Amino acid sequence: MDPAEDAVIAAEGLRVEADGRALLDGVELRVPAGRMLGLVGPNGAGKTTLLHTIAGLRRPAGGRVTVEGRAAHDLRPRELARVIAHVPQETALAFPFTAYEVTLMGRHPRLGRFALEGPADHRAAERAMAATGTAHLAGRDVTTLSGGERQLVLLAKALAQDTPVLLADEPVSALDLRHQLGVLRLLRDRADAGRTVLVVLHDLNLAARYCTELALLAGGRLVATGAPAHVLTPAHLDGAYGIRAMVRPDDLTGSLTVTALENP
Numbered sequence: 688m689d690p691a692e693d694a695v696i697a698a699e700g701l702r703v704e705a706d707g708r709a710l711l712d713g714v715e716l717r718v719p720a721g722r723m724l725g726l727v728g729p730n731g732a733g734k735t736t737l738l739h740t741i742a743g744l745r746r747p748a749g750g751r752v753t754v755e756g757r758a759a760h761d762l763r764p765r766e767l768a769r770v771i772a773h774v775p776q777e778t779a780l781a782f783p784f785t786a787y788e789v790t791l792m793g794r795h796p797r798l799g800r801f802a803l804e805g806p807a808d809h810r811a812a813e814r815a816m817a818a819t820g821t822a823h824l825a826g827r828d829v830t831t832l833s834g835g836e837r838q839l840v841l842l843a844k845a846l847a848q849d850t851p852v853l854l855a856d857e858p859v860s861a862l863d864l865r866h867q868l869g870v871l872r873l874l875r876d877r878a879d880a881g882r883t884v885l886v887v888l889h890d891l892n893l894a895a896r897y898c899t900e901l902a903l904l905a906g907g908r909l910v911a912t913g914a915p916a917h918v919l920t921p922a923h924l925d926g927a928y929g930i931r932a933m934v935r936p937d938d939l940t941g942s943l944t945v946t947a948l949e950n951p
């Protein structure tokens with residue numbers, strides 16, 4: 688991440704606390720447009736907390752985080768939703784809307800007060816469902832969908848929102864292999880088209896393969912940021928996860944693969 692480039696997402700000395708404990712401390716991050724940043728790190732490292740803070744759901748206790756130059760928690764929710772789409776880690780859906788209605792809700796921040804969706808909104812929803820392979824679920828009650836189907840519909844909703852910034856918290860955690868690759872390709876294509884994507888991933892091999900850069904978080908602090916080859920080193924992985932790991936380029940994809948070894 689070149690500090691000279693304009694950052695769409697920027698964190699400076701970011702500190703977030705809960706119950707007097709630091710969940711994030713001294714986080715420095717700059718993500719320019721056109722990048723797909725993979726946020727990786729062990730359970731409880733602070734990945735979701737960082738995503739929530741960028742999305743304005745948490746207020747920093749120190750430092751600052753900005754999106755397109757403005758602090759997310761200072762923006763009104765509708766304003767914010769025109770800039771950031773957020774795919775949450777939790778995919779539970781309480782109300783029996785259809786998958787199409789849920790996807791179309793992604794358009795609501797763009798509508799005027801009391802305005803109804805127009806043809807452009809319906810087209811955006813249909814495109815998002817086609818892109819996520821969920822068109823066949825359009826008429827289904829979302830409370831009856833499988834975990835993976837729900838995850839894809841929530842991604843469709845975020846895509847329909849059509850924002851310059853997309854935050855996705857473990858968006859492939861419930862997906863089969865084909866859908867994992869499809870979703871990560873979709874996110875990478877959006878980044879390559881000039882949007883900014885921040886994605887939390889546990890699978891380091893997929894992270895190395897699809898992300899333009901990685902940020903490795905542990906204990907609320909950034910261990911390393913930059914190109915996958917800079918971040919995914921045995922020393923960093925030992926420091927963050929406490930594992931011994933081999934890191935090699937994959938013969939077929941050329942991207943790095945991490946093989947974690949059991950402790951002797």
Ligand SMILES: Nc1ncnc2c1ncn2[C@@H]1O[C@H](COP(=O)(O)OP(=O)(O)OP(=O)(O)O)[C@@H](O)[C@H]1O
Pocket residue numbers: 705706710728729730731732733734735736737
């Ligand atoms: N509201 C809260 N009050 C107290 N502690 C919290 C709160 N929210 C999160 N934490 C703690 O902050 C730490 C970071 O949580 P976070 O959800 O950001 O981790 P994560 O890296 O996303 O983890 P995972 O990979 O398990 O999803 C955890 O130890 C969690 O227990």
